Amino acid sequence: MIEIGPGPGGLTRALLLEGAQNLYAIEKDDRTRDILAEINEASGGRLHVIEGDALEVDIPNLGEEPRRIVANLPFNVATPLLISWLKNAHAFKQMTLMFQKEVAERIVATEHDKNYSRLAVLANWRCDTRLEFTLPARAFTPPPKVESAVVSLRPLKEPRYPCTIDTLETVTAAAFNQRRKMLRRSLKLLNIDVEALLTEARIDPTIRAENVSLEEFCTLARIYEKMKKA
Helix, strand or coil, X not given: CEEECCCCCHHHHHHHHCCCCCEEEEECCHHHHHHHHHHHHHCCCCEEEEECCCCCCCHHHCCCCCEEEEEXXXXXXXXXHHHHHHCCHHHEEEEEEEEXXXXXXXXXCCCCCCCCCHHHHHHHHHEEEXXXXXXXXXXXXXXXXXXXXXXXXXXXXCCCCCCCHHHHHHHHHHHHHCCCCEHHHHXXXXXXXXXXXXXXXXXXXXXXXXXXXXXXXXXXXXXXXXXXXX
C-alpha cells in the first residue's frame, strides 16, 4: 500500500490496524517526522516513511505488485498526481483517493453531465471509477472550506479504446479549455485542420466537449496523432 501525505498519521494508523503488511508513506513536511517515526517503530517494520515530494517519487515502482494507493490527497497536487498514475495504471491494482468533492464529481462523470471533464475521459479510459461517499468539512480538523469525496479507481487490463494517453490528454485539454464553445472552435488550439479532423472522426463540429463520448475522444486522439505525423 502507498499513502500520500500522511501528515500526523491518522490514516496511516488505520491502514496498519487493518492489516497493511507493507505500507509506504510519502511525506514532504518534516514537521511530522517525529510522529511518523513513532508509528514506524510501533509498526514492526511494516511502515516505510519516504521523505520527499510525491510528484518526484517513482511511485509506480515502489515495493512489489500488487500496489494499492490509499490517500487523502493534498488538494493542490491531486490532479497532477492522478494523471501521472493514470499514465502508469498498469502498476496499480487499485487507487482509493480522497479529493475535493467537485474534483471527484469531475472524475466519475460521463458525457452530457455538466461535470464531464478531461479528468473523466482520462480516468475512465484507463479505469473503472466510482464515487464511494462524500465527507462534510466538519469531518476534518481544522475544517476546510469545501466538502470532500472518496473515489475508487480500478485500472483495466487494457485501455477501453486504442490511443495514447499523451495524445488523449492533448485533445481533451484543448476541448475542455473552452468547454462552452463548439468543437470546431475549441480544437483550433491543436493547430491542425480541425474540420478535416472532425469529418474523419464523423463528429458534428457544432457540438461541445461535454457531449463527446469517451470512444469519440479516443477516435479524435488517434486521427489527430496520424495528422500530426503526416
